[in-house]
Amino acid sequence: MQRLPVWLRAKGSGIHGTKRLLRNHRISTVCEEARCPNIRECFSRPTAAFLILGPHCTRNCSFCAVMHGDPAAVDEGEADQIALAAEKMGLSHVVVTSVSRDDLPDGGAGQFVATILAVRKRLPLAGIEVLVPDFRGNIKSIENVIDARPDVLNHNVETVSRLYDNVRPHADYQRSLRLLANAKRKSPDISTKSGLMLGLGETVEEVMEVLKDLRSCGCDFITLGQYLQSTKKNYPVVEYIRPETFEALGKEALAMGFRSVASGPLVRSSMHAGEMYHQSYSGETEDQARRGTPEEE
Numbered sequence: 001m002q003r004l005p006v007w008l009r010a011k012g013s014g015i016h017g018t019k020r021l022l023r024n025h026r027i028s029t030v031c032e033e034a035r036c037p038n039i040r041e042c043f044s045r046p047t048a049a050f051l052i053l054g055p056h057c058t059r060n061c062s063f064c065a066v067m068h069g070d071p072a073a074v075d076e077g078e079a080d081q082i083a084l085a086a087e088k089m090g091l092s093h094v095v096v097t098s099v100s101r102d103d104l105p106d107g108g109a110g111q112f113v114a115t116i117l118a119v120r121k122r123l124p125l126a127g128i129e130v131l132v133p134d135f136r137g138n139i140k141s142i143e144n145v146i147d148a149r150p151d152v153l154n155h156n157v158e159t160v161s162r163l164y165d166n167v168r169p170h171a172d173y174q175r176s177l178r179l180l181a182n183a184k185r186k187s188p189d190i191s192t193k194s195g196l197m198l199g200l201g202e203t204v205e206e207v208m209e210v211l212k213d214l215r216s217c218g219c220d221f222i223t224l225g226q227y228l229q230s231t232k233k234n235y236p237v238v239e240y241i242r243p244e245t246f247e248a249l250g251k252e253a254l255a256m257g258f259r260s261v262a263s264g265p266l267v268r269s270s271m272h273a274g275e276m277y278h279q280s281y282s283g284e285t286e287d288q289a290r291r292g293t294p295e296e297e
Helices: 016-024 039-044 080-091 109-122 140-147 161-167 173-186 206-217 243-256 271-280 285-291
Strands: 049-052 094-096 127-131 151-153 190-199 220-226 258-262
Touching: 016 080, 049 109, 080 094, 080 109, 094 109, 094 271, 109 127, 109 140, 127 271, 140 151, 140 173, 151 206, 161 206, 173 190, 173 206, 190 206, 206 220, 206 243, 220 243, 220 271, 243 258, 258 271
Parallel strands: 049 094, 094 127, 127 151, 151 190, 190 220, 220 258
Antiparallel strands: none
């Protein structure tokens, strides 16, 4: 594994209180399971991206540090525990994601619905963002999640189409685009969001094509961040993208019509999600496009 450039050295401290609260409520986070480099900053705020449906994924994408294996039974009390933890953390924007659960008929959509409703009941003024898997293309599953009325529906395409066989062998680029398009078609008022990791061997031209594809699906928000190899078993980093390249791509995305853009080395899909959502309505998107170095984050 390569030594990280200076612009990828994250900051933050004071995470133990957040960890204790999460453990007390038996809650997993993608921040921990995916070994996010920003965990210290986010947990010290405190904020977190809640991970539902257990820590074991039925898929085994080469870029991801989340454990692959046989998943446990769905925890019927999980939604209420997440809502309670979100209240104790004082969250004004709650982000919920999951592992892929291809073993479940609905792909886990019902647990997303239960969590949205539980959070809405306890925190009626909070924004709710769900980062969903592709549900294996099950249109009814995504429609059920949309009917629960999250404020943001996020689904990451992760990388360019050419690299899917190596990076996301069980996913399908066009299927992910259809999910986003179907969500926007069903409820145009719900914001849709996606994200890409850079540094996997893609070209700038390929990234631009993905951005165009996402806009053609009506995608509102986009995040662009540097891929980091979490363990020696994960896909290797091909290139560390410089901050100025992220800045240029962010400006291009804004020019394409994305309502809000976060583009920078340490940008992650769920980081500063609340700020991204609210700034999209206040016209402050230029700051989002220039974010990314540790100092700016």
